[in-house]
Amino acid sequence: MRRTFLALGLIITIIAAMTGCTRRGSNCTDPGGVIKIGVYGDLSGQTSSFGQSTKNGAQMAADEINARGGIGGRQIQLIHEDDQGEPGKAATVVAKLINQDGVRALIGEVASSNSIAAAPNAQDAKVPMITPSSTNPKVTEIGDYIFRVCFIDPFQGEVMAKFAANTLKAKRAAILFDSNSDYSKGLTRFFQESFIKLGGQIVSEQAYAQRDRDFSGQLTQIRSASPDVIYVPGYYQEVGVIAKQAKQLGINAPLLGGDGWDSPQLWDLGGEALNGNYISNHYSVDDPSPAIQKFVADFKAKYNGVAPDALAALAYDAVMVLADSIGRAGGTECSALRNAIAQTKDFKGVTGVISLNAERNAIKPAVVLELRNRQLVYKETIQPGGASAPPPTASPSASMSPSNTNPPANTNATGANTNASPAANTAGGNTNRSNTNTGAMNTNR
């Protein structure tokens, strides 16, 4: 008798759980009230600087929106989840955000591998997900509910290839990539294709694994190939050590990287060894445009004087784009919200003007920054292929940099030059050169 009861109870529980799931899964209508948005990222793992920046940037956007009365009178609430930087956990916390918290949209992740792992859950539940900063193309290919507000790696790889070939006049490049990361592998491929197309040669290609702490073996092989530049599209944790060990081996070729280097922690890891290296990034904190300077000042005021890195700025933009879309959709009904996000056009964000294309990717320019004495110093802006003029927000002059280490000779020649060369670009893109020691001149291909 007791067993029957037990079995009956179990069956009822299972049915209840199943109906519960279906109800939530198919719940596309806007429940009204406070709009819940899930933000997930690495808050305690290897790349926790990424997650913290994203969390801070997103929260600042949400607070600003709420302070000015919310979206159509409705407040928004961010629910932050930690995935410890692991793809499996990213998928789990996204399922939790959707099923338990009932979020109407998702912001995350930074690392492409984590976004790729989590996105199918969002897609299946028809919860729009905007990744602020995952640049691997595969992320948005997962489905029509997945968006991003940053550029993608084919462009980012091309930017560095162009910078290496045109500005640094490099002929021989070596690559040292992270074999655990989709981001790093993607960038490696795209850099390689572009660099070879520009007449360069890849003289050595070496891999490392995340959590490696000794790169001397790879760097020694790279050194023996005597490259002009070394492309290291990794994350800051390893890059700091790589830069230091490269110097220990007496390698003087500059290291080139991507937005994965951007973290305040990078300087603690690499120190002086980072000077003279270059990265491609989404924006520059030195950009004198009032919108950016206001954002930087507000962010510093809110978070104890820490300057926002690109990941914070992108998270801020992602929440702003989402809020704008919710406003245009008139709520969070899932297909209406999805369509509204997809139609985002000429949205003026901190990281540039955001328009989403048919692949749900943002088409934006990239900046090249030089690492110098714990600063990211603006070098040049590279436009996406076919764009004719640099957007106003993305053309700061190097002379505005707070770093006082710029040789004085550079100061005024370059400021004018940066804005002076937009029209002459070719199909591949346009390189505005500024602030180099070899003299200021345009290097339009």
Add this chain to the structure above:
Amino acid sequence: MDTFVQQLINGLNVGAIYALIALGYTMVYGILRLINFAHGDIYMVGAFAGFFIANGMGLAGPSWGGLLVVLVGSMITAALVGMAIERFAYRPVRKYSRMTTLITAIGVSLLMENLFVARFGGQGRGFPQLLQDRAYHLFGNAAISKSQILIFAVSIALMVLLQWIIFRTKVGTAMRAVSFNLNSAKLMGINTNAIITFTFALGSALAAAAGVLTAQYSPTIDPLMGITTGLKAFVAAVLGGIGNIPGAVLGGLLIGVAETMVVGYGANFGIASTYRDAVAFAILILVLLLRPSGLLGTTVQEKV
């Protein structure tokens, strides 16, 4: 040629670190027949202790005095941690089967890793650079950096010191006696508990030195840094013949060189450089199959 020499330097450098850690494994095994799986985490504790000492002293720039204080301070801290682990985790279960102590060791290892993650977060931290690092050119392209020289110098000095302690001091004689036979040693009036504690302290101090030295060479420390390094040092100890002190050093150097050569030249033989970790464990399997006692291990060996 210069590339090969460079890879050899790199490999010996990594190997010296493995050797320092392997010494701790092998000494504890020699005395207790216990594989102290928490030993890799002692290496991590040593690095963290060095980090906090350096920051506590406000050391930002390079200084030899500061480096010495950090090195010695972290060795003392780690020695105390090692002694505490022995006293509170291993001694209470020593009377049970060896399997019990082995599982306890794994438990202690997980406890320390997760305690540190919970307390300090999983992200890496930059270790203060106490050495004005630079490269010295040897010939061709081959170069050796100051931090590499430091690793060689300190590890050789510590190994000589260890050799002296074991063969020239009273406590060393007692250690050797305990490693031959714990019960007989006790009957001869040796305070075996004290000797075991001392062995843990000695091994832990060496691991901490390895932690600080590594942190000068590759300046990132994180709570999980001891896992792979510790396992490789364990493999090194087994390769050399666990329980055998020169064996641990030889094993460490061999593993270090082997994995660096895989990174350097593996591609020529179709082995990707990311297989470097696999190589250490492949060596472990081969040793266990072909020569379970290790390169220098024989049945009659002084085990300390």
